[in-house]
Amino acid sequence: MPEISMPKMGDAMEEGTIVRWLKREGDPVAEEEPIAEIQTEKANIEINAYQAGTLTKILVPEGQTVPVGAPIAIVNGGAGDGSGAAPAAEKSLAGPPPVEQQPPARTPQQESVPPARAERAPAPQPPPGRGPQSERVKASPMARKMAAQHGIDLAQIHGTGPGGRIVEADVEALRTRGAPTQPPAGYPPARVVSPAPTSAPRPAQAPAPAAPPTGAVASERPLSPMRKTIASRLTESKQTIPHFYLTSDIDVEPLVTLRAQFNALQPEERRISFNDLVVKACALALPAFPPLNSQLAGATIRTMAGVHIGVAVALNEGLIVPVIRDCQTKSLTRIAAEIREKAGRARQGRLTPDEYSGGTFTVSNLGMYDVEQFAAVINPPEPAILAVGAIRDEPVIRDGKVVPGQRMRVTIAVDHRIVDGAVAARFLQELKRLIQAPLSLFE
Amino acid sequence: MPVITYREALRRALAEEMEHDPGVFIIGEEVAEYQGTFRVTEGLLKRFGPQRVVDTPISEEGFTALGVGAAMAGLRPVVEYMTINFCLRALDMIFNHAAKTYYMSNGQFPIPMVLRAPNGKGERLSAQHSQSLENLFAHMPGLKVVLPSTPADALGLLKSAIRDDNPVVFLEHAALYNLKGEVPEEEHLVPLGSAALRRRGKDCTLISYSRMAQVCEHAAGALAAEGVDAEVLDLRSLVPLDVEAIRDSVHRTHRAVVVSEATRTGSAAAEIATRVYEVAFDELDAPVEIVAGADVPMPYARNVERLAVPDEAAIEDAVRRAIWREGAPLPRWLKEQHA
Numbered sequence A: 001m002p003e004i005s006m007p008k009m010g011d012a013m014e015e016g017t018i019v020r021w022l023k024r025e026g027d028p029v030a031e032e033e034p035i036a037e038i039q040t041e042k043a044n045i046e047i048n049a050y051q052a053g054t055l056t057k058i059l060v061p062e063g064q065t066v067p068v069g070a071p072i073a074i075v076n077g078g079a080g081d082g083s084g085a086a087p088a089a090e091k092s093l094a095g096p097p098p099v100e101q102q103p104p105a106r107t108p109q110q111e112s113v114p115p116a117r118a119e120r121a122p123a124p125q126p127p128p129g130r131g132p133q134s135e136r137v138k139a140s141p142m143a144r145k146m147a148a149q150h151g152i153d154l155a156q157i158h159g160t161g162p163g164g165r166i167v168e169a170d171v172e173a174l175r176t177r178g179a180p181t182q183p184p185a186g187y188p189p190a191r192v193v194s195p196a197p198t199s200a201p202r203p204a205q206a207p208a209p210a211a212p213p214t215g216a217v218a219s220e221r222p223l224s225p226m227r228k229t230i231a232s233r234l235t236e237s238k239q240t241i242p243h244f245y246l247t248s249d250i251d252v253e254p255l256v257t258l259r260a261q262f263n264a265l266q267p268e269e270r271r272i273s274f275n276d277l278v279v280k281a282c283a284l285a286l287p288a289f290p291p292l293n294s295q296l297a298g299a300t301i302r303t304m305a306g307v308h309i310g311v312a313v314a315l316n317e318g319l320i321v322p323v324i325r326d327c328q329t330k331s332l333t334r335i336a337a338e339i340r341e342k343a344g345r346a347r348q349g350r351l352t353p354d355e356y357s358g359g360t361f362t363v364s365n366l367g368m369y370d371v372e373q374f375a376a377v378i379n380p381p382e383p384a385i386l387a388v389g390a391i392r393d394e395p396v397i398r399d400g401k402v403v404p405g406q407r408m409r410v411t412i413a414v415d416h417r418i419v420d421g422a423v424a425a426r427f428l429q430e431l432k433r434l435i436q437a438p439l440s441l442f443e
Numbered sequence B: 001m002p003v004i005t006y007r008e009a010l011r012r013a014l015a016e017e018m019e020h021d022p023g024v025f026i027i028g029e030e031v032a033e034y035q036g037t038f039r040v041t042e043g044l045l046k047r048f049g050p051q052r053v054v055d056t057p058i059s060e061e062g063f064t065a066l067g068v069g070a071a072m073a074g075l076r077p078v079v080e081y082m083t084i085n086f087c088l089r090a091l092d093m094i095f096n097h098a099a100k101t102y103y104m105s106n107g108q109f110p111i112p113m114v115l116r117a118p119n120g121k122g123e124r125l126s127a128q129h130s131q132s133l134e135n136l137f138a139h140m141p142g143l144k145v146v147l148p149s150t151p152a153d154a155l156g157l158l159k160s161a162i163r164d165d166n167p168v169v170f171l172e173h174a175a176l177y178n179l180k181g182e183v184p185e186e187e188h189l190v191p192l193g194s195a196a197l198r199r200r201g202k203d204c205t206l207i208s209y210s211r212m213a214q215v216c217e218h219a220a221g222a223l224a225a226e227g228v229d230a231e232v233l234d235l236r237s238l239v240p241l242d243v244e245a246i247r248d249s250v251h252r253t254h255r256a257v258v259v260s261e262a263t264r265t266g267s268a269a270a271e272i273a274t275r276v277y278e279v280a281f282d283e284l285d286a287p288v289e290i291v292a293g294a295d296v297p298m299p300y301a302r303n304v305e306r307l308a309v310p311d312e313a314a315i316e317d318a319v320r321r322a323i324w325r326e327g328a329p330l331p332r333w334l335k336e337q338h339a
Helices: A088-094 A141-149 A168-175 A225-240 A253-264 A274-288 A332-347 A421-436 B006-020 B044-048 B060-072 B084-098 B134-139 B151-163 B211-225 B243-253 B268-283 B302-308 B312-323 B334-338
Strands: A003-005 A015-021 A034-039 A044-048 A053-058 A065-067 A071-076 A243-251 A294-297 A300-303 A309-311 A361-365 A384-398 A401-415 B003-005 B024-028 B053-055 B076-080 B114-119 B144-146 B168-173 B180-182 B196-199 B204-208 B230-234 B237-239 B256-263 B289-293
Touching: A015 A225, A034 A071, A141 A168, A141 B268, A243 A421, A253 A274, A253 A401, A253 A421, A274 A309, A274 A332, A274 A361, A274 A384, A274 A421, A309 A332, A401 A421, B003 B006, B006 B024, B006 B044, B006 B151, B006 B180, B024 B060, B044 B053, B060 B076, B060 B084, B076 B151, B084 B114, B114 B151, B134 B144, B134 B168, B134 B237, B134 B256, B134 B268, B144 B151, B151 B168, B151 B180, B196 B211, B204 B211, B204 B243, B204 B312, B211 B230, B211 B256, B211 B312, B230 B243, B243 B256, B243 B268, B256 B268, B256 B312, B268 B289, B289 B312
Parallel strands: A309 A361, A361 A384, B024 B053, B024 B076, B076 B114, B114 B168, B144 B168, B204 B230, B204 B256, B256 B289
Antiparallel strands: A003 A071, A015 A034, A015 A065, A034 A044, A053 A071, A243 A401, A294 A300, A384 A401, B003 B180, B144 B237, B196 B230
8 A cells, every 4th residue: 555655845854734635535646646735844835646546545634743754645556456445435425525625715714815726825724623633732641640740731742652642751751851752662762853964963852841821821822833943943043153243334325226217117027126136236245255155064164056045034924035046147137036936935835845945145134124234043054144124214424424325234144153254244345335336236 | 380281271170170069060062972072071971971971962052051950950060062153042041041040030049150162263164163252241241251361271260160150151262272381280260350460561551361362472572572561461251350450550551452352343352441441541641452353254265364363463563553652663554543
C-alpha cells in the first residue's frame, strides 16, 4: 500500500499541518494531482499523489500536525486493490461532504474571497463543524494526572506520543529539566533536530514552562507553526549573533522626483515602490562587499555566488521573507514585478519553500507605517539586514541655508563575526551614493 | 520438580480428584475405551472402571443433561466434549440448567460440574472446528470459565474446578496438550480467579489467557531484545476475573494490551479492556489495545487462517503502538489510530 507521507519541504521543517484535504477517501487521483494542502512553518503547500490510483485512506485529519515522514494517506494503484477500503459511494454516507462539493456560500466568513480562491486560501483552522479535535490538548490520563500534581500547564508540553499525544514521559521530562524525552531504549532518540549546517547549535526546542498568569487571562491559544519558527529562529539570532547597527541618513529628494516621473509613465501594475528602489540599490552595492554576501559555516566563511535579497512581508499572523534571486542580474522593473508577485502570494500563504529560503541579505521596510528608523534582527544565516524608515519632509542645510528637504534613514544590522564595522560603513556609503544619484537604479 | 505435559497434568488432576472424592466421574464420547480423543483420559477406565469413566453415544445434549442431573443428585461429574464446538448442541442444558439451577432452586441444588473441552484453533480444521467459544460462557451468569496455559495450571486449576460447587467450563487448548512444564509433586491446587504474573516488566502489560498467554511470553521476549520491557499477566480464568491483578499491573506499567485468540466483537477481551479503564483510567498513558481474532469464520486455507489469529508479530506491534513515541518507527496500523 503506497503511503503518502508528510514531506520535508526545507531543511528546517520538522512537522506539517494538514490544512485541508482536496480529495476524500475513495476519490480517484491522477499522478501528480494535488490531494491535500499542508501548512508548514512558512507557507501552505499542496501535496501531490506520487502515482495514479485511489485515495483509499486519509490517516491524518484536517487541522492535525504530524512530524515529517509520518504517513498521512494511502493511495492504492489501479482498480480493485482489495485493501479493504469500502467503496466511495458507501463512505460518502458517513463522511463529511468533500471540500470540492461545498457550495462556496457555506463559508460565510470568507465571503470577501472570490469562490474560485476560497479553496486555495490558507485555512489555519479547520472550518467550523469539521474537526472537533484541533483545540483540545491531547494527553493521556496519566500525563494529565502528573501535570495536575506538579502544577504543569499541558499546553506547554510537546507531546511525543501517537498523534502528538502528551504521555507521561513528556511531563516527566519537563518536570525534571525541560529536557527532550527519550523513547524506550532501542528506539532512535525522539525528535532529532536537524540544525542548518551553517548555524550554531539551536537552543532547546522545548518551550520554558509558562509562568502562572499574574492577572486575568483573556484567551490562550497555541503557537502557530509560523509563530514557532519565528520565535525559535529570531531567538537563536539574537542569542548567538553579535549584532551591531549603523544608521545612515539619505537625501531622497532626487529619488522621490525621479520615481514620480517614472511612475507617471507606467500603468498601475508596473509602478515601482521606494522599497523596490532600495532593493535595487542593495543589489548594485552588495557585489563589491563580499563579506556582506557571506555566511558563517562552522569555522568557514562561505561567500555566496549570487545576491539573493529577501523582502520582509507582514502577514496577518507573523511575517515571511520571499527571496528575489540573483538581484545583481535583474533590472529594477523585473525586481519590482517579482516582489509584487511574491509578496502577493506570500500573503495568501502560497509560497513554496524555495521561494522563502536561501536569501543572502534582507530588506525590511516599515516606512509605510511612518517609522523614522529602527533596527532589525538578522535572519540567519544571512550576515545582515537593512531596516528602512519613512521618507520625511524635514529642514536640511544646503549651501549654508536651511531649506526643505526629503530624507530617509536606513539602519543596517550586521553580524560582527563576519563583517567589521568599516566594511559595513563603506557599504552604507555606497548605498547612500546610489540612492542619492538615483538614475543608476533605473537600469 | 517433575516435568510433564499439559495432557499428563490434566490426567493427573482427574485421577487425583477421582481418588480424593468417590463422587467424581467422567462422562463423554470416547473417554473410556478409546481413552480420550486427545488421550487425556488414558488409563482411567482401567484404573477406575466403567462406573466412573463412562462412554456415551454422540448425544451432547443428553449426556450434558445427565451430568446436570448427577450434579443435582450430589455427584461431581466431569463432562468431556471432543471439542468445544460440539457442545453447541448442549447449550440449552449448559446455559439454562447447569448455569441457573442453583439460583432458581433458591440454593437447594448446587451444580458441582466440570465441562471440559479443547477450545480454539487447530491446524486447518476450518470454521466449524476451530472456534474459541470462551466468550459465550463468560457471558452467561452462573458459569465459571477457566483456561489454563501451563501444565502446572492444568493440574491445579482442574483440581480446583472439580472441587468447586459451581458449574465450571474448563477450556483446554488443543495446541497445548504436548506443552511440557514443571509441576509440583505434592498436591497442587490453584484457586479459580487468581491471575499469574508470568513476566515482570515496566513498559506495558500484556493481559491474556490460554495459549495466547504463551504467545505473549514469546512476544515479550522478542520485545526485550528491542529494549521494551513488557509484563505478562495470565488471567487463568475469565470468570472469576482477577481485576485486582489487572489493576496492580497496569498501575505499574501504565499501558495495557489485551490478547485473545477468540474473535473480538462482544468478547471477554473487550470486557477486560473496559475493566482496565474502570480501575486504572488515571494511570493510563495510552489507549488500551485489543489484539484478538478477526471477526470471521475461521478460514481453511493455511495462509488466511494465519491472518485470522493473532501471532507474536501482532502482539509486538500492539505493544509498540502503546509505547510509541515520536521518532520511533511507526508500527503497523498506528497511522490508522492517528486518524
